[in-house]
Amino acid sequence: MSTFQAPKGTYDLLPPDSATYLAVREAIAAPLKNSGYGYIETPGFENVELFARGVGESTDIVTKEMYAFETKGGDKLALRPEGTASVLRAALEANLHKAGNLPVKLWYSGSYYRYERPQKGRYRHFSQVGAEAIGAEDPALDAELIILADQAYRSLGLRNFRILLNSLGCRECRPVYRAALQDFLRGLDLDEDTRRRIEINPLRVLDDKRETVQKQLVGAPALSDYLCDACRAYHKEVRELLAAAGVAFEDDVKLVRGLDYYTRTTFEFVHDGLGSQSAVGGGGRYDGLSEMIGGPALPSVGWALGVDRTVLALEAEGIELDIPASTSVYAVPLGEEARRVLFGVVTELRRAGVATDFSYGGKGLKGAMKNANRSGARYALVAGERDLAEGVVQLKDMESGEQEPVVLDAVLETLRAKLG
Numbered sequence: 001m002s003t004f005q006a007p008k009g010t011y012d013l014l015p016p017d018s019a020t021y022l023a024v025r026e027a028i029a030a031p032l033k034n035s036g037y038g039y040i041e042t043p044g045f046e047n048v049e050l051f052a053r054g055v056g057e058s059t060d061i062v063t064k065e066m067y068a069f070e071t072k073g074g075d076k077l078a079l080r081p082e083g084t085a086s087v088l089r090a091a092l093e094a095n096l097h098k099a100g101n102l103p104v105k106l107w108y109s110g111s112y113y114r115y116e117r118p119q120k121g122r123y124r125h126f127s128q129v130g131a132e133a134i135g136a137e138d139p140a141l142d143a144e145l146i147i148l149a150d151q152a153y154r155s156l157g158l159r160n161f162r163i164l165l166n167s168l169g170c171r172e173c174r175p176v177y178r179a180a181l182q183d184f185l186r187g188l189d190l191d192e193d194t195r196r197r198i199e200i201n202p203l204r205v206l207d208d209k210r211e212t213v214q215k216q217l218v219g220a221p222a223l224s225d226y227l228c229d230a231c232r233a234y235h236k237e238v239r240e241l242l243a244a245a246g247v248a249f250e251d252d253v254k255l256v257r258g259l260d261y262y263t264r265t266t267f268e269f270v271h272d273g274l275g276s277q278s279a280v281g282g283g284g285r286y287d288g289l290s291e292m293i294g295g296p297a298l299p300s301v302g303w304a305l306g307v308d309r310t311v312l313a314l315e316a317e318g319i320e321l322d323i324p325a326s327t328s329v330y331a332v333p334l335g336e337e338a339r340r341v342l343f344g345v346v347t348e349l350r351r352a353g354v355a356t357d358f359s360y361g362g363k364g365l366k367g368a369m370k371n372a373n374r375s376g377a378r379y380a381l382v383a384g385e386r387d388l389a390e391g392v393v394q395l396k397d398m399e400s401g402e403q404e405p406v407v408l409d410a411v412l413e414t415l416r417a418k419l420g
Contacts, residue, residue: 009116009124019323021127024310025109027156028129031148037107037131042086044111048076053292054085054261056201065114079113083130083304084261084286085293091134092295102135103300109307121277121312130283132302134290139234142265142285142301143241149269149281149303150247156310157319161280163248164268166255167235168203169227171263171288177226178202188216203256209276222253231264238265261286265301271309273316280313281305325376328419329356332368334384342383342393345411352412354419373398379415 048068067079096104109129133141185198266284283303290298331346333339349356359368372380383393392405406414
């Protein structure tokens with residue numbers, strides 16, 4: 001029994017399950033790499049102020065869930081609770097927007113941290129793959145990102161997810177709606193925390209999951225009734241582009257998402273097989289975020305998809321990904337001379353790109369063959385003194401059990417032909 005355990009609300013990714021997580025990350029990244037998005041990596045912690053300004057002071061993420069701390073040097077930092085603010089900060093700091101090719105398209109993959117009540121599908125440390133398109137206001141860009149996420153999920157075999165879509169308006173029409181919503185909310189029977197939220201960001205009250213609150217929200221003014229002509233036309237084009245691409249979506253006028261920076265297009269991917277934690281990913285347009293964190297006006301759009309949640313969605317649909325065995329060939333030496341010779345063969349095979357493992361620790365034939373079996377290898381290479389005297393090794397097919405001698409110099413060529 002180990003003295004130490006993983007901190008509460010976190011998990012370790014171990015083989016063989018970790019192979020599924022890697023495959024999910026790769027599947028989400030593949031359509032992005034194919035559409036002009038370059039990879040970006042940012043630090044695991046940032047200045048607290050970046051998230052307070054960017055994500056929003058009234059959000060649960062900033063007020064309740066952020067891991068904030070002071071360094072020995074007196075800097076106030078926070079573990080990153082989401083990816084967008086960090087990516088935008090990095091792009092601004094490197095002046096990527098001045099290179100002349102807008103939008104700047106970036107994708108990322110990493111761990112994020114929120115102090116939440118741990119439950120299935122909601123952890124304090126979680127993994128996401130995200131994408132951001134910075135510096136262009138174009139409905140086609142919003143549609144592109146939604147289509148690429150849809151493509152990623154479908155490539156994994158997922159079918160039972162839904163795309164919820166809404167528009168949150170712009171700086172012209174949203175203040176009018178905000179005032180109307182505040183008037184409505186002030187008349188409700190709400191607790192002190194929620195009343196405070198009405199004054200800071202009333203749209204977040206619509207996102208409150210408590211039934212007591214939701215019941216009172218019946219008859220609340222709808223944002224769609226307050227959109228200006230420009231926002232209405234923008235949203236209409238996003239919807240038309242998605243429909244033309246054959247991507248199904250549902251309009252959801254209550255969809256606001258948990259971050260303050262969203263404007264216009266906002267969307268969420270939900271999976272009905274996951275219970276209360278049904279969101280597997282989401283995003284939207286954030287045209288004012290660059291200015292909020294001290295940059296120039298750079299209208300942008302992005303999303304993040306949860307790797308953990310996507311794996312749960314695969315389980316809910318009973319989908320097992322076809323992950324090739326990490327080892328194709330397993331070498332079993334019997335005796336010191338065989339150990340030296342076979343280790344050389346293993347090195348040669350690996351250099352030629354054949355996934356090969358070796359029986360370490362001087363095990364006997366029975367124990368070594370058990371390991372070969374567990375490795376998932378398609379073939380085993382077995383050699384003892386007599387084999388080496390004849391200049392051969394025994395090649396065993398792990399599926400059929402058939403065995404044949406192969407001349408030492410022809411091992412690579414033979415295996416290449418058999419493995420295709």
